[in-house]
Amino acid sequence: MSDALVRLNGVSKVFRGRGGAVTAVDDVDLEVRRGETVGLVGESGSGKSTVARLVMGLQPVSAGTVEFDGCPMTSIKGRQAASFRRRAQMIFQNPFGSLLPHFTAAANVAEPLRLHRVVDAAAGQVRARELLELVGLPPRSAELYPHQFSGGQQQRIAIARALALEPELLVCDEPTSALDVSVQAQILSLLERLKDELGLTMLFISHHLGVVEKLADTVAVMSRGRIVEQGPAEALFEQPRHPYTRQLLAAVLPVRGEPVPLPEDPWRPEDDDGVRMIEVGPGHRARIGAAEQPQAVR
Amino acid sequence: MTADVLLDVQELQVQFRTERGMVRAVDGLSYSVARGEAVAVVGESGSGKSVGARSLLGLLPKTASITGGQAIFDGNDLVGMPERAMRAIRGRRIGMVFQNAMEAMSPTITLERQLTEHLIWHGVCSKAEARERAIRALGEVGIPEPERRIRMYPFQLSGGMRQRAMIAMATAIEPDLLIADEPTTAVDVTVQRQILELLKAQKERGTGIIMITHDLGVARFFCDTAVVMYAGQVVERGPMAEFIECPAHPYARGLLGSTIDVGDRHRKLSVIPGSPVDVANRPSGCPFRTRCALADADRCTHAQSLESVSPGRVAACWRSHDHV
Secondary structure, three states: OOOEEEEEEEEEEEEEEOOEEEEEEEEEEEEEEOOOEEEEEOOOOOOHHHHHHHHOOOOOOOEEEEEEOOEEHHHOOHHHHHHHHHHEEEEOOOHHHHOOOOOOHHHHHHHHHHHOOOOOHHHHHHHHHHHHHHOOOOHHHHHOOHHHOOHHHHHHHHHHHHHOOOOOEEEEEOOOOOOOHHHHHHHHHHHHHHHHHHOOEEEEEEOOHHHHHHHOOEEEEEEOOEEEEEEEHHHHHHOOOOHHHHHHHHHOOOOOOOOOOOOOOOOOHHHHOOOOOEEEEOOEEEOOOHHHOOHHHO | OOOOEEEEEEEEEEEEEEOOEEEEEEEEEEEEEEOOOEEEEEOOOOOOHHHHHHHHHOOOOOOEEEEEEEEEEOOEEOOOOOHHHHHHHEOOOEEEEOOOHHHHOOOOOOHHHHHHHHHHHOOOOOHHHHHHHHHHHHHHOOOOOHHHHOOOOHHHOOHHHHHHHHHHHHHOOOOOEEEEEOOOOOOOHHHHHHHHHHHHHHHHOOOEEEEEEOOHHHHHHHOOEEEEEEOOEEEEEEEHHHHHHOOOOHHHHHHHHHOOOOOOOOOOOOOOOOOOOOHHHOOOOOOOOOOOOOOOOOOOOOOOOOEEEEOOEEEOOOOHHHOO
16 A cells, blocks of 8 residues: 555646636646645645645546545545545635534534444534544533634634544645634644644645645645645745745745845746656656756756 | 824724624724835734724724724814815825725726726816826736726726726825725735835835734835734834834734744744634723733733833833833
């Protein structure tokens, strides 16, 4: 058995609408190994959320394959699909929108246990309370409804619900983008702790480079549906190789330290047409022509 | 107070009428903005940062009212100013840029009409000149092919372009003061940087800017002065560089510690426990005391006034001096 829990091979997704076809994801190769957190960064419209939805099987791919634990998703049907959904869970940007408003916090968390008939109702309630405690909510919160919580607390409930089935994979799509700065820090600390305690495998999507750097072991940078660079977080942030990665990093305004001047000649997605990914370091690949490859790193 | 001061806000109070009674959304907001100065009003949601600025232009919902304080702009108090007089100031001498251009512009009217109407109404130029001037304004904010784009409706532009168009609309009229309410929150980082550069050019021309933001990176990049709000109150105010270097108020310190920069991989996040306090249930005394690690049961239950911690700098915490 390989240690890759999720593997995308040449995955594309084309949406067809009245305005014509839009290639949201274009020939993406990506691997999420067990126990690893893969960060996916990019600007709006880069296709990062679509990748998340393809990995979760929420939408079919247009080309290529998505494998979960060595098994192609297209072949997962019926009973197998139910078991897949137990093994992969997702949290979203808007926690309130993802919770059932007429269910209490405990009932929201117990719902997946009920749906998958994991435990009986009484045991589900007990488990839900344990999970709420795990994500740092006080015991009295179990009987409250989602609207009675703050955004950060709602996201904690959503995380508890996602963890209820003890999934192997947790997909997080902009989990802290709708939250205040101080609350974002709390949720990230929680995810860091859960990652260590439960050995979670995560696909973590965010437009915030600092947040991704903080949480991810491996990072992939997307632009216009393509991955332009991917590699170990340290290497990618310290030695970004693709001009778009550099541009993105330069655009971030730091609170501590000095902002970097923007490149004078901005990179355009067309610059990459026909350019292939090449190895630029151990496990570090970028879509740059061989000519840009400096001798030293080879 | 120097002669260059454009706006001087003193002890502003704004209340909202709610089902639960009157809520003090802004409770004693004071700051001033000089010509060519950018003041950042920072804080989390519900801190009153946006309400405080909007109230200056009478842009609050009917359930809100200013219940105290003053805001002197060019010798006149904006608080309680009759609507007629306000119309000569709002949009003309004090411009406004919002977070979402889609909401700030009419979706059924072309950019041309929105821009020229604005210029003509405020008597900036004649009907004949308005079109040319509007095109120039769009060009100045970096919109390519302004002659063609001016015929478009807001929804036909990308988010970044719309934000630029809104800035063009606010600045074409050359206001003395610009209120920018989260102007880059809805756009991508690369666009954010471009928009801030545009606003920087305005500032260099002498426009005073009030920047309302939750993003400390933006505040630090753009602003000279920081006003930190928590639960409707100012907890710290002073030069930006000093605030970033060594924040005096425990909340300001927590907020900075919670902010994540690129390169923070190995920095331990400092986390403020709990959630931002609801202004409707503000605790007595210091509003931050329920989340503060340094809170002292005797002292913090009493209201904390803004005290000087160093020249030009004030904080509302009896322990501020320990940290500066």
